[in-house]
Amino acid sequence: GAVVSQHPSRVICKSGTSVKIECRSLDFQATTMFWYRQFPKQSLMLMATSNEGSKATYEQGVEKDKFLINHASLTLSTLTVTSAHPEDSSFYICSARDSRGPYGYTFGSGTRLTVV
């Protein structure tokens, strides 16, 4: 089946630094990838949609200059949290759509970001 690898699984960083999270589709080409953020005991909130080779589309209220998304190939998308603050601490999950069919969303294992 489709597999999406997400790294790192956990990261602790200091306030003001940047953190990059990678999301890689291992056995399929992902034309579209999605990035979600999940705070404790809350739902998955869509942050942005990225399409290979084009700029990401951000959801309302998500700062595109703070959450940089790059989707340079059909198998890799990255999310960079710039100038991280403690309120950015959250669980970040990527999801990739398999280009072979109209549906089929495969999720990464998530990244627990803690900003101290």
Add this chain to the structure above:
Amino acid sequence: GENVEQHPSTLSVQEGDSAVIKCTYSDSASNYFPWYKQELGKRPQLIIDIRSNVGEKKDQRIAVTLNKTAKHFSLHITETQPEDSAVYFCAAAYGGATNKLIFGTGTLLAVQP
């Protein structure tokens, strides 16, 4: 904008009873409705899904129903077991070509032995 409402937020049932979780979506053009089970700190796990051209789908103890007219869809779990205890999310696919998934607010299901 896109919105998916989910009820109840918490549900406690006795082992062997049935559990029903309901969701409502806002965009009549939505065409795909998956349900996910999520354990703490883990990725969402797809348990069942339904497309807009189908009214009901069943997989063993789990079933999903869809009412397109009312823009409602529901998850039904029969003969619940303690291992069914988890957080469940509904979702709806929006947005034409991108089909972004918007999630409901979640239901914490507790199955009491």
